[in-house]
Amino acid sequence: MQSLIGTGVALATPFKKDLSIDTEALIRIVNLSIDGGVEYLVILGTTAENATMTQAEREFVIQTVVDTNKGRLPMVLGVGGNNTAEVVAELKTRDLSPFDAILSISPYYNKPTQEGIYQHFKAIAQASSVPVILYNVPSRTGSNMLPSTVLRLANDFENIVAIKEAAGDMIQALRLIKDKPKDFLVLSGDDMIALPMVLAGGSGVISVIAQGFPMEFSEMIRLGLNRKVDDAFKLQYQFSDGIDMIFEQGNPAGIKQVFQSLGIAENTLRLPLVPVDESLANRIDGFVKNIIQLS
Template sequence: MKELHGAGVALVTPFHSDGSIDFESLATLIEYQITGGMDYLVSLGTTGEVATLNKKEKFAVWEFTAKQVAGRIPLVAGIGGNNTAEVVAEVSSFDVSGYCAILSVSPYYSKPTQAGIYAHYKAIAEASKLPIILYNVPSRTGSSISSATTVRLAKDFANIVATKEASGSFAQFSEIMRDKPADFLLISGDDPITLPMMSLGAVGLISVVANAYPKQIADLVHACAAGDYVGARTTHNSLLETIDLCFVDANPCGVKYILQELYIGTEHVRLPLVTITDATKEAIKQAMPLLAQ
């Protein structure tokens, strides 16, 4: 799965003021990512506010994104949830044209046991025509895919090929790297810790902040991949303040505001999310010139 090495971005879903999907801005965003050096795109990851989209909207975004990309770089589709049967049905009916993998977030809210998490992904793997990327983000889901469960899934299912890890646990990252099959990929799911994760053996990042700053994120990831951690550190340090500000008032509200400032879409989000506060906007405006340098 060389397609999953390097810098990926979980695309936001642009909206008009009435809440409808802004496909013109989505096209602009996709072109911005490609020219900025992103290695692959994720359509409708959790950053894409997928929980607020209905089935028809989701399939429209996936189809539009594939047509806009037109095979120029790899595409991943985000398909996950806490209703296993519904996820399996969506995976089974998904039009794989233009896509190389599926990113599936661990079941949220229900707090399943490790046995439940394993069975959930087993059902998805058996239904999918595409390789699967696990997504572990316990701060949002309320439970964590343990390193042992990750490795067990990697060994038991040939089409479970990677994990996007946003647990923040370096013990977990190290255990996965130690015990995983040789061809199973560790991917950072957390912008600010990508540099140290790649030093442990992660092959790249699926980023939020790259929506607004694809070149800087691509430069960071590519420097790490080349073993240039000194050079990567400079970019890493320049990004830290902006990364923090993007998450002050919930994701993807911060990065959508930056995109609006860059004239790529608007800051509109769907409830229960709301736009960021004026104080956060001012802090972001102060940080943006520093990052541009």
């Protein structure tokens, strides 16, 4: 899965002030990411606010991104949930031919045991016609997929090819990188520690901030992959304050403020999410202006 090495972008869904999907803004975001040099696109991840979209809206977003991409970059589709049977049914009925892989979150709310997580992904691996990227994000799911479970899945199923590791725990990430099968990819799900994970042997990142600054962020990851450490960390430190800011009041509120500052899209979210407050908006605006001046 060489196509998943580097920077993937977890695409946000822009909304108009009336809360309808802003198609033109979505096209701008996709083209900005592609023109900025990221390696692949991730559709309907957490950043997309798909939990507040209807099924028809999700299908519209998928088709819009596919049509805009026009085969230029590999694509990953988010297909997950906490009802295993429902996820399996979608995998068996959906046309996955446009996608290089699916990204599937560890079951949330139910809080399964490690054996339950294993059995969930076993069913997904057996049902999926494309490779599977595991997604571990304990802050959202309420349970941590332990390295032992990840490695068990990676060794047992050839089509489980990677993990988006977003526990924010470098020790856990190091254990995964140390013990993983040779071709299994460990991808950072945290923008702040993406570079350290890459330097430790990880394969890249599925990023939020990269869709606002695709050229700079993807270059940082490539420098890390090529072991150009000093140059990579120079970019890391330019972005570190901004990364903190965009997650300070939740995702995707922060990146949507970046879009507004860049003139790409409105900072509109669907409840229960709300835009960042005025103080944070002003700080993000200042960060964006500073990055533009440095570019």
